[in-house]
Amino acid sequence: MIEVNELHKSFGDTHVLKGVSTCFDQGKTNLIIGQSGSGKTVFLKCLLGLFTPEEGTISYSGQIYADLTSREQRDLRQEMGMVFQGSALFDSMTVEENVMFPMEMFTKTAKSDMQDRANEVLQRVNLVDAHKKFPSEISGGMQKRVAIARAIVMNPKYLFCDEPNSGLDPKTAILIDNLIQEITEEFNITTVINTHDMNSVMEIGEKIVFLKQGHKEWEGTKREIFKTDNKAVTDFVYSSELFKKVRQMYIEERN
Missing domain, CATH: 3.40.50.300 (P-loop containing nucleotide triphosphate hydrolases)
Structure with missing residues (x-):
């Protein structure tokens, strides 16, 4: 907390x-x-x-x-683990090397163990067969998953x-x-x-x-935000027609 x-x-x-x-x-x-x-x-x-x-x-x-x-x-x-807005991967490093980077910086873990841990978290974010690729060779969504894998590799x-x-x-x-x-x-x-x-x-x-x-x-919570009468919140949330319709659904449910 x-x-x-x-x-x-x-x-x-x-x-x-x-x-x-x-x-x-x-x-x-x-x-x-x-x-x-x-x-x-x-x-x-x-x-x-x-x-x-x-x-x-x-x-x-x-x-x-x-x-x-x-x-x-x-x-x-x-x-603390951090996922940056633009993923912030190192272009000159492979996916595996990007994920291993925090361990290389802050631990004395053997390279084989770092590779095992990198493989574990890459599997957890549903990335397979991408270890040796560079960020430029994978999609934006895959880059984001690499960033998440790197953020959790040290068990934050x-x-x-x-x-x-x-x-x-x-x-x-x-x-x-x-x-x-x-x-x-x-x-x-x-x-x-x-x-x-x-x-x-x-x-x-x-x-x-x-x-x-x-x-x-x-x-x-996400349910409470659709029920609030706070004008600043409603102006922010319902700036699109889609969310105006969602709010109306919640009002109808409440009534």
Whole structure:
């Protein structure tokens, strides 16, 4: 579990996060949503330890990050997996080498054992016969699965995903969503996903935090978001005709 209490983050005179408090549950897919400029990316980078907030605390399984020593913070970061928006694979490395990279950086594992582990996680994300290929030789959806395999290769307690469906067609995006949710449940990971994709909200939004201009405007589940009367949320969610129709279905069910 990750607990956030009264988080504030500024850059010069720009106050980006304004007292955000929430918690992200273990074994669930927790989504951060909001319009561009709402503070989603800054919030995610604070959770990753890349930005230091001026006020407030972030706790990981009861440990306040700011209270840890530099070594303890480094050890905690090794328990975090990250799926970047553009996959961020190394073009000069094969799929297998990309997945092995965190183990080579942070462990003294024998190469044969690293290869075995890479093969294990590649199989888990349904990638076979791609080990020796380079990122340019596989599709965008396959690249995203390689990125997920690399993120989980060190058995993280926490998994962070920044716009994991960016650039993917709708069918592939759903497959990636489902894969992330399956892995979250299977390994009991605390997963936090930064997204603007309302299809992801409908598919895997077990916990949703909606940010607006640096404030936590609303939080709830994927079913609750279709029942809320919060205007900021409804304006964001129902900006398309499809979701207006979905909301009407929920209203009719409630009545």
